[in-house]
Amino acid sequence: MSLRHALLGLLADTQQNGYDLTKRFEQTLSGHAWNAGHSQIYPELKRMTAEGLVEVVDEGSRGSKVYGVTDAGRAELRRWMFSPLGETPPRNEFVLRLFLLSSLDLPDVRVLAERMAGTSDQRAIDLTHAIKEIEDSTPPGQPHGYARFAAEFGRRYFELQRDWARWVVEQLESGERPSS
Amino acid sequence: MSLRHALLGLLADTQQNGYDLTKRFEQTLSGHAWNAGHSQIYPELKRMTAEGLVEVVDEGSRGSKVYGVTDAGRAELRRWMFSPLGETPPRNEFVLRLFLLSSLDLPDVRVLAERMAGTSDQRAIDLTHAIKEIEDSTPPGQPHGYARFAAEFGRRYFELQRDWARWVVEQLESGERPSS
């Protein structure tokens, strides 16, 4: 149940309401880490309030509730961060497709793999630009924030996908098709 | 619904029963692509049989059913492989934790990040050995198969995690803490 820890982490950084948390998920975590919609977030905040991990610290203008982490919540967050990593089963459709490439015939494989490498490359390029913008818009000596971390991870990840996709085609072309 | 396409892909490569498919998931796909237990696989095979995507091609000794892909199944697999990639929401607890690192204080961050980089490094090393074994045990000129692809992806991926984890600490140490 990583959702609650993600919420704790975000709230520990900045107190905010459910609406903002939903956007924060979308913007920084949804790319490579985790995702959740508002219909999952609101009930979870309620539950966590009942359990004393978070609390309403302020009520905004239009009935919004600003949440903050309690001491118990901070302790739970730390406990989780240091706990052994439970094997969260992966769900990566891109990698799945690459693994299944060899179920097609070679001409198809070439077209598809090159297309997949191409889209990965494009996303890496986009992120490189985004990173440049973040760096330019932050005064020197100042820290960059989550967005920079996420973008950097994405850039490296898409480069990996691109290179690995090309490597797979090479393998398939030199050996025809795998046997196991 | 990628489960059925994963099954189609595996069956297109080798006809097999539900038990073998479960193991195949565990061994090659469960690391980075997808996962499914037998309780999900058996009912899905039934449904796909009813829809004419797969068929029982043989019945083994102890009541086992060997499945194969039909022409319709092969067409559906190809259609899916060429269709635009639907954004499967990611679920990566390791990356999530790294994103939330800055919610802890600096001494904690140093300890944790170095530990995380260490485990990633170890897994990369293990896979490097595994790759060497695969290569040594395959006659030259012969293709290596799925296992080699998966291992190679894993090696690159864990190296990325390791390097990125170290980069994040550097950033946090030089700038104290991020603001967004």
Added chain:
DNA sequence: AAGCCCATGTAACTGGTTACATGATTCT
């Protein structure tokens, strides 16, 4: 005969997605 691996299935539950629903505020 006991224990392990092969082999298949169902049931209950939990986490996550999509759809439905409502209302206040701000912008044009």
Added chain:
DNA sequence: AGAATCATGTAACCAGTTACATGGGCTT
């Protein structure tokens, strides 16, 4: 006045996990 955005919630559904249940065949 109308549209967009802020803001919160519930309900129905689907996918995935854990637990329960059963039996054949192979090895020691």
